[in-house]
Amino acid sequence: MKPSRVALIGVTVILAGYALLAAWLGGHAYAYTTARDRATATASGTVVEDGVGDDEDIRVRWTDRSGHTHVERFGVYDTGRYAEGRRFPVAYDPDAADPSGFPADPEETAAEDDLLVPLALAGSVALAMTGVWAWRGVRFRLTGRRPGRPMTAVVRAGERPQGWRAPETTWLALTDGDGRTVWQRVMGHPALHGHDREPVEVTVHGRTDTRRPVVVELPDGTRLVPLGRLRRGAPLHELLDRPRSAAGGLRDAFVIPAGTVVRPARAWWRQVLLLTGGGAVVGLVMSLALAEGGLTGTVGFVLAMGALLPSVWILSAPQP
Structure with a gap:
């Protein structure tokens, strides 16, 4: 797959994930602010419990105009001010049959911030x-x-020990007329196929006496997208095998008997689907640990991590 398509998929995953998260959290934030704006009546509540949960929320008992008593949990910033037994003013919608309460203090915006801050991040x-x-x-x-x-240029294949990034990389060992060699990592490209058996004459755009990346142009005019800085030596934290093409695989190291049905290699984009599912599971676990399993927080974590993990993996430039 060409680098432009990899980039397109990467940007699409990022924007689609954020759009879903924005729709979910933004919709809840809009519903919350709309309901709060309708809360024109005020009742004097009593804090019946403080220090609830990891965020030290409070539980308040209050009574509306109809005489119905409610006990609700509120998130507050000034936890020391609203200790058990203290008064806590509650705003509510007087026209609602079963009204929900909101902090009457305009400075107490913890519930709304819990929706808007993750959206901004x-x-x-x-x-x-x-x-x-x-x-x-x-x-x-x-x-x-x-x-x-x-x-x-000599094409070299690298292998990373870290599992959270694309495991395979493509490197070019570039040698000038004086015998000096520099190394440049590039995004994989189908045009590299066939240039793995012997050195190939290329055109290098950019200075090779600095650490700035260079653009390598193959004999057919294909230009390879550089990743990272130009290096004076081979990468230290990657295992480099013998030169091979970007389209090669493990099957190239074996002689396959005639008539054997060879299954095609798994497309790299399937890894994106696996990481999306894995990210959703990670988000679910994080929601249970940080959001106490609430529906709004759970879905938010699932959407965020389901988009973040594959986006990071694609950004590490998997091979075509």
């Missing part, structure tokens, strides 16, 4: 990850416009 993460893809594209275009110089 998720937006910042989505913006940052989308910005990484945009920066890669801009850097690729600008570097590709610089003068090129002929060099010899």
Whole structure:
């Protein structure tokens, strides 16, 4: 798969995940503020329990105009002010048959902030990850416009020990006429197939005497997207095997008998689906630990982690 399609899938996963999360949390925030705006009546409640849960919420007993008594849990910032037995003003909708209470103090916005703050944080993460893809594209275009110089490239396949990132990487060992070699990691590209058996003459755009990444142009005109800085030596934390093409696999190391039906290699995008499901499970566990299993928080965590894990994996540039 071409790098442009990988980038498109990566950005789509990020934006789709944030859109679903924004719709879920934003919808609940809108419903909360709308109901709070209708709460024009005020009742004097009594704190019957404080320090509830990890957030030290309070439980308040209050009575509406109809004489119905309610006991509700409220999140507050000033936990020391509302100790057990203290008065707690409650706002509610006088026209509702079974009204829900809201803190009458305008400074106590914990419930609303629990919806808006995660939404803002998720937006910042989505913006940052989308910005990484945009920066890669801009850097690729600008570097590709610089003068090129002929060099010899050898394709090397790297393997990472970390499981949370794409396990395979593609490296180019670039050697100039003086015999000096530098290393550049690139996004995998189908055009690399066939350039694994011997060195290939390429054109390198950018300076090789700095750590800035360079754009490598293959003989057929294909330009490879660089990832990371230019290195003076081979990567230390990756295992490099003998040169092979980006489209190669483990089956290339064996002689397959005639007539054997060879199953096609699993498409890398299936890993995206697996990570989406795994992220959803992680989000569910986090919601039980941090959000005490509430429906709003649970769905929010599931949507956030279900989009974050595959987005990070795609951002690490899996091989085609």
